[in-house]
Amino acid sequence: xxxxxxxxxxxxxxxxxxxxxxxxxxxxxxxxxxxxxxxxxxxxxxxxxxxxxxxxxxxxxxxxxxxxxxxxxxxxxxxxxxxxxxxxxxxxxxxxxxxxxxxxxxxxxxxxxxxxxxxxxxxxxxxxxxxxxxxxxxxxxxxxxxxxxxxxxxxxxxxxxxxxxxxxxxxxxxxxxxxxxxxxxxxxxxxxxxxxxxxxxxxxxxxxxxxxxxxxxxxxxxxxxxxxxxxxxxxxxxxxxxxxxxxxxxxxxxxxxxxxxxxxxxxxxxxxxxxxxxxxxxxxxxxxxxxxxxxxxxxxxxxxxxxxxxxxxxxxxxxxxxxxxxxxxxxxxxxxxxxxxxxxxxxxxxxxxxxxxxxxxxxxxxxxxxxxxxxxxxxxxxxxxxxxxxxxxxxxxxxxxxxxxxxxxxxxxxxxxxxxxxxxxxxxxxxxxxxxxxxxxxxxxxxxxxxxxxxxxxxxxxxxxxxxxxxxxxxxxxxxxxxxxxxxxxxxxxxxxxxxxxxxxxxxxxxxxxxxxxxxxxxxxxxxxxxxxxxxxxxxxxxxxxxxxxxxxxxxxxxxxxxxxxxxxxxxxxxxxxxxxxx
Amino acid sequence: xxxxxxxxxxxxxxxxxxxxxxxxxxxxxxxxxxxxxxxxxxxxxxxxxxxxxxxxxxxxxxxxxxxxxxxxxxxxxxxxxxxxxxxxxxxxxxxxxxxxxxxxxxxxxxxxxxxxxxxxxxxxxxxxxxxxxxxxxxxxxxxxxxxxxxxxxxxxxxxxxxxxxxxxxxxxxxxxxxxxxxxxxx
Ligand SMILES: Cc1ncc(C[n+]2csc(CCOP(=O)(O)OP(=O)(O)O)c2C)c(N)n1
Ligand SMILES: [Mg+2]
Numbered sequence: 004x005x006x007x008x009x010x011x012x013x014x015x016x017x018x019x020x021x022x023x024x025x026x027x028x029x030x031x032x033x034x035x036x037x038x039x040x041x042x043x044x045x046x047x048x049x050x051x052x053x054x055x056x057x058x059x060x061x062x063x064x065x066x067x068x069x070x071x072x073x074x075x076x077x078x079x080x081x082x083x084x085x086x087x088x089x090x091x092x093x094x095x096x097x098x099x100x101x102x103x104x105x106x107x108x109x110x111x112x113x114x115x116x117x118x119x120x121x122x123x124x125x126x127x128x129x130x131x132x133x134x135x136x137x138x139x140x141x142x143x144x145x146x147x148x149x150x151x152x153x154x155x156x157x158x159x160x161x162x163x164x165x166x167x168x169x170x171x172x173x174x175x176x177x178x179x180x181x182x183x184x185x186x187x188x189x190x191x192x193x194x195x196x197x198x199x200x201x202x203x204x205x206x207x208x209x210x211x212x213x214x215x216x217x218x219x220x221x222x223x224x225x226x227x228x229x230x231x232x233x234x235x236x237x238x239x240x241x242x243x244x245x246x247x248x249x250x251x252x253x254x255x256x257x258x259x260x261x262x263x264x265x266x267x268x269x270x271x272x273x274x275x276x277x278x279x280x281x282x283x284x285x286x287x288x289x290x291x292x293x294x295x296x297x298x299x300x301x302x303x304x305x306x307x308x309x310x311x312x313x314x315x316x317x318x319x320x321x322x323x324x325x326x327x328x329x330x331x332x333x334x335x336x337x338x339x340x341x342x343x344x345x346x347x348x349x350x351x352x353x354x355x356x357x358x359x360x361x362x363x364x365x366x367x368x369x370x371x372x373x374x375x376x377x378x379x380x381x382x383x384x385x386x387x388x389x390x391x392x393x394x395x396x397x398x399x400x401x402x403x404x405x406x407x408x409x410x411x412x413x414x415x416x417x418x419x420x421x422x423x424x425x426x427x428x429x430x431x432x433x434x435x436x437x438x439x440x441x442x443x444x445x446x447x448x449x450x451x452x453x454x455x456x457x458x459x460x461x462x463x464x465x466x467x468x469x470x471x472x473x474x475x476x477x478x479x480x481x482x483x484x485x486x487x488x489x490x491x492x493x494x495x496x497x498x499x500x501x502x503x504x505x506x507x508x509x510x511x512x513x514x515x516x517x518x519x520x521x522x523x524x525x526x527x528x529x530x531x532x533x534x535x536x537x538x539x540x541x542x543x544x545x546x547x548x549x550x551x552x553x554x555x556x557x558x559x560x561x562x563x564x565x566x567x568x569x570x571x572x573x574x575x576x577x578x579x580x581x582x583x584x585x586x
Numbered sequence: 587x588x589x590x591x592x593x594x595x596x597x598x599x600x601x602x603x604x605x606x607x608x609x610x611x612x613x614x615x616x617x618x619x620x621x622x623x624x625x626x627x628x629x630x631x632x633x634x635x636x637x638x639x640x641x642x643x644x645x646x647x648x649x650x651x652x653x654x655x656x657x658x659x660x661x662x663x664x665x666x667x668x669x670x671x672x673x674x675x676x677x678x679x680x681x682x683x684x685x686x687x688x689x690x691x692x693x694x695x696x697x698x699x700x701x702x703x704x705x706x707x708x709x710x711x712x713x714x715x716x717x718x719x720x721x722x723x724x725x726x727x728x729x730x731x732x733x734x735x736x737x738x739x740x741x742x743x744x745x746x747x748x749x750x751x752x753x754x755x756x757x758x759x760x761x762x763x764x765x766x767x768x769x770x771x772x
Contacts, residue, residue: 123626128637132681135625152681185622186681203590277590302590311675314668 005177010139011036011170014103017146019046020179023074025065025439026050027058031078033105033118036170041076050439050468053460055082057432059089059160060458063098064436067419068394070222072099072153073436079105080118083164084125088426091129093160095423096245097220099153100160101146102130108168109137122164131159137166139174147179148186156188157309158220188308192325192333200280200304200321201337207278207302208349209356210238213261213290216245216422217283217307219415221327225249226415228331229282232338236345239357241269243284245422248412258357262290263558264404267365267567268357270556273298274564275356281305283327286316287423288585296563306330365556365569366408375525377402377477377548381409381449384475387532391445393417394437398430398454401483401554406449428457434472435464445473445536452478452545453502462515465541473535474543479550480505487553491574508545515541523547560585614643614664615690616697616767617674622682623649623657630680631659640665640673644699644742644764656684660767662742689767697767701745706733707756715755722748733758 008016014037018026027050030038041049052058055077062073077086083104093100107116123135132152136142145163153161204210212233218225226249233240233256240250241258250257259266261273273279279301284290286305291297297317304321305313313322323330338344368378395410397403397420412418419437421429434448448455455476465472485500509519518538522531522545535542553574556567568574621627628647635642643662650658663673670688677686689695703724705715708731715734719726724738738748742765749760 124629127626127630128633157679185684206590309675309679311672311679313675315672315675 005175007173008176009036009171009173010142010165011040013139013143013174013176014146014165014170015040015044015047016176017143017179018074021147021150022071023047026074026076027052027061027065027436028076029055029058029078029082031082031105031118033079033107033167034076034082034103034165034170036167037076037103037105037165048439049076050435050464052432052435053463054458055085056088056428057435057458057461057464059086059093059100059102060426060429060432061436061439061461061464062100062102063089063093063096063429064396064419064433065440066098066100066436067219067433068416068437069440070416072101072150072158075100075102077102077104078118079107079122080120083120083122087126087129088424088428090126090160090162092421092424092426092429094129094131096421097158097216098160099158101149101153102160102162104162104164105170106135106164106166109166110168112166122162126162129160130162133162133164135164135166136169139169139172142169142174143177144183147177148184150179151181151184152186155186189324190308190326190329192306192323192330194333194337196321196323197330197333198337200323201334201341203278203302203304203321204236204238204280204338205341205344206346208346209276209353210236210278210280210350211258211272211276212238212240212280212282213242213273213284214240214246214249214282215243215284218246218249218327221283221308223415225283225326225328225331228328228335230254232331232335235335235343236338237347237350237354238280238345239272239354241265241272243287243290243422244407244420246284247407247418248415251413252411253413260407262287263292264408264554264556265558266408267363267556267569268360270558270564270567271360272357276301279303281307281319282331283307285312288316291316292558292566293561293563298564363569370525371549372525375523375528375546375548377405377479377552378409379525380477380528380546380548381405383528383532384447384449385410387529388445388447388536391536392441392443394419394434394441394444394446396420396430396433396437396446396448398448398450399425399427399484400451400454401479401487401552402449402451402477404484404554405477410449427451427454429454431455431458431472431474432461432464434474435461435468435470438470438472439468446471447473447475450474450476451483452476452480452505452508453482456506459511462512462517462541462543466516469540471538471540471542474541475535475546476508476544477546477548478505478508479548479552481550483552484554486551490553491559508543512541512543517541517543519543519545521545521547610666612664612666613670613690614662615670615688616695616765617661617663617677618685618687618689618767619659619661619677619683620685620687621657621659621680622684623655624682627657627682628659630682631661631677634676634680635663635673638672638676640669644762646764646766660765662765687769689769692769695767695769697741697765698739699742699745699763699765700737700739701748701760701762702727703736703738703749703752703757704733704759705736705752705756706758708732711755715752718748718751718755724748
């Protein structure tokens with residue numbers, strides 16, 4: 004049924020039809036008609052953030068913890084440009100978002116009108132797709148297409164720019180027609196390639212699963228199928244930062260995270276394997292290290308829904324384009340039909356080798372009686388929160404890597420971190436989005452003090468909506484990750500890597516009407532964490548930690564997986580100038 | 587070594603031609619990209635090339651199907667086989683792109699370009715320019731007492747050759763359309 008209505012009303016109608024229950028936004032002149040419609044309904048909840056970047060990260064947190072697209076509404080000009088970092092973040096981490104921006108009226112476009120920006124031009128390279136809607140009759144169809152594009156194939160952010168006159172004008176509302184779009188990415192993998200992968204899996208002596216965010220994006224069924232395949236074959240499995248939780252950390256085949264700050268056993272398994280099965284990961288440079296020394300003796304299978312990911316960095320011997328869940332289902336089917344074969348004897352030997360590597364205990368650290376080591380803080384946080392219905396977000400830096408190493412994830416969609424873009428300021432607003440989607444869950448943002456300050460204005464949002472998000476700040480009074488690189492690569496010249504003039508975080512919390520907790524003695528830590536968990540509102544937890552701790556293991560830029568630094572003793576003069584030019 | 591009997595990069599069963607044999611040799615490929623005829627679509631394609639550091643040797647675009655709202659972009663690019671494969675895959679993931687054809691691989695194809703040349707001069711040179719234009723089947727589309735404008739169509743290398751010959755004869759200006767190309771046969 005088609006109906007006549009204003010463009011502004013169409014926006015709300017289309018969101019309802021798409022099943023949207025929450026939007027994150029900030030008003031302004033060019034979106035006032037839409038805000039007027041938002042005011043006159045109760046189906047969709049609008050969360051007023053304090054900065055548009057916060058709205059986009061909150062929507063990312065909402066999306067990653069639910070599997071549904073996150074929705075953002077902001078005004079033209081500065082509203083749109085403030086959203087750019089979040090869009091880029093979502094593009095690199097393949098997070099489905101629908102971002103709606105107001106625009107100056109069509110008859111003023113191009114005149115340098117007040118708060119005019121070329122929003123579709125600015126955001127073209129940082130969205131999966133974007134649209135400028137010039138005709139109210141096209142608006143509903145474009146909104147539906149936006150949801151379709153954001154969530155189909157490899158997910159990503161889309162932006163729809165809506166001029167103010169298009170919002171005021173009346174047009175015909177078209178309901179969603181899922182088949183209307185020419186954009187229909189294939190989800191089934193090629194059966195011949197799948198069979199070839201199964202054949203390789205049957206005889207491999209040192210196979211490893213290397214999984215990534217694609218497993219999470221594919222949905223809960225993908226994680227289930229992955230678990231079934233791993234258990235049935237007994238093959239060890241590692242994951243990228245983005246894929247944590249797809250396979251449970253308590254699973255017996257779990258190697259831990261791989262990559263630059265990945266675990267010893269995970270990186271060595273990648274280096275020494277004879278069959279690498281990449282499922283929904285993209286051979287990012289944080290993962291591969293030096294390319295010409297990357298897993299030199301393995302056959303590489305690569306499963307990805309995006310054909311451009313395959314052969315971009317690493318040649319795939321067995322390329323499979325398709326959705327992870329669909330492909331895993333077919334792999335299991337073929338493998339079972341061919342008699343559930345694996346090279347048990349060889350894999351048992353391989354697992355023994357893995358056990359040897361595990362004995363190195365690469366996450367060991369020197370605890371201290373007087374100062375809280377950041378690793379210790381996370382171990383205690385893990386111990387005291389693991390029984391809860393828990394979601395973790397992070398900022399970017401050392402604390403992020405330690406969180407990935409020391410916290411355990413048993414399920415997908417429980418871990419939200421800025422992987423591809425490495426956006427400081429992501430974690431706090433993301434925690435707000437997660438809490439909106441899961442009001443009764445324990446949502447913790449593991450933060451560094453510097454990152455946290457980048458979007459600290461969102462305390463206002465947390466307090467206004469009574470969102471009990473816990474801001475667990477590992478405060479080393481340093482841009483710790485920068486400091487670590489300066490120590491290792493730039494002759495210990497600590498150029499601008501101090502966090503000077505830090506606020507009193509307890510008073511800051513109180514100023515916003517939240518609770519502040521400070522802790523600096525390891526003996527007080529457990530009680531303080533429990534106090535944080537039990538408090539029924541937002542908390543800033545200022546955890547004063549060792550200021551000069553380095554994050555290990557570390558594969559320095561320009562090095563191979565088997566050239567990991569395991570601790571301070573390994574760091575003398577290891578990084579050559581060729582590595583220093585890399586990031 | 588391993589019990590795996592896979593010859594690396596050997597077969598090719600995927601629809602996406604993802605079994606590569608990468609080499610460092612630079613190749614020139616002509617791509618035909620069928621796109622939704624909507625504002626900004628050319629910017630998306632060009633932005634992809636500049637943003638990812640790919641080469642554009644020549645590019646033409648025009649609407650080819652008015653009712654279907656489709657335009658055809660013909661782009662000539664150079665790169666190693668790996669880069670060419672990446673370019674095609676990246677083009678393919680642009681939402682407004684309907685089809686990507688590598689005419690160099692799918693070929694043989696017919697490639698044509700139109701160019702107009704202004705040649706200024708008199709006396710012997712002017713006569714010689716006219717004689718060569720005749721050999722190249724270029725048309726005179728404008729003339730004054732001391733200048734000609736020639737129109738020529740053909741494969742790009744024929745146009746290059748014509749330009750080389752005209753240069754000593756007073757070549758003043760050139761405008762070229764870029765390559766339009768189609769696969770041969772039905
Ligand atoms: C927006 C942004 N600016 C700069 C950087 C570069 N950077 C990466 S980590 C880091 C330091 C982060 O400090 P903090 O949040 O205190 O975390 P720590 O490393 O100390 O745990 C910086 C500046 C970044 N990732 N993002
Ligand atoms: Mg810090």
